[in-house]
Amino acid sequence: MTLHSFALYLSNRIQEAQKITIEKLFEKTNRSPATIRRTIHILNEYLEEEKHFIVTESKIINQLTYTEYIQFIQQLTLFDYATTWNERLCFYSVFQWLMVMSISQNSMNYWKLVNPLRKKTDKIFFKNCKNSS
Structure with missing residues (x-):
């Protein structure tokens, strides 16, 4: 699957907060909790298993350091990203x-x-x- 700008925006918000509730992301993005969870699932496909975003019933927890997050963004190719x-x-x-x-x-x-x-x-x-x- 390809990543969209929303996925990168979402990953950035989670990385900055380290731990954030799905409700708070819903308020910030105006996207449904199901869309947020689905986007996190797609993002996790691009990450090593020990670096996955952890999705609980109400929270998303980041396991990436800032440096690892930058490396993750830099390793994406044009084929990984769908432009708007x-x-x-x-x-x-x-x-x-x-x-x-x-x-x-x-x-x-x-x-x-x-x-x-x-x-x-x-x-x-x-x-x-x-x-x-």
């Missing part, structure tokens, strides 16, 4: 800006970038037209 629509939109905007700046500063030749793609799609298009007639 807002993060994807920001990335796309930055990508567009970089493309515009590169082309306008003559550090990238737009036609060299697009021409190979155009030729391939043109060949496929004309081949399909020829086959359909």
Whole structure:
């Protein structure tokens, strides 16, 4: 399973408090206790067994030191994390800006970038037209 920004937020709150009630997390996050427990279960899949967050009936207990928590975050890969629509939109905007700046500063030749793609799609298009007639 992948982690979402909520899981990282939740793990940060638990790590800071060391021991926190599920009710208090519910008040802070406005997420149901079931969602909080499910998220902790997903987080525990990424941790060594002796470092798991302990979930009791009403509390969650942290077993990670701050250094271990930072190492846990750093060892996550792009495949472990699912971005939100807002993060994807920001990335796309930055990508567009970089493309515009590169082309306008003559550090990238737009036609060299697009021409190979155009030729391939043109060949496929004309081949399909020829086959359909």
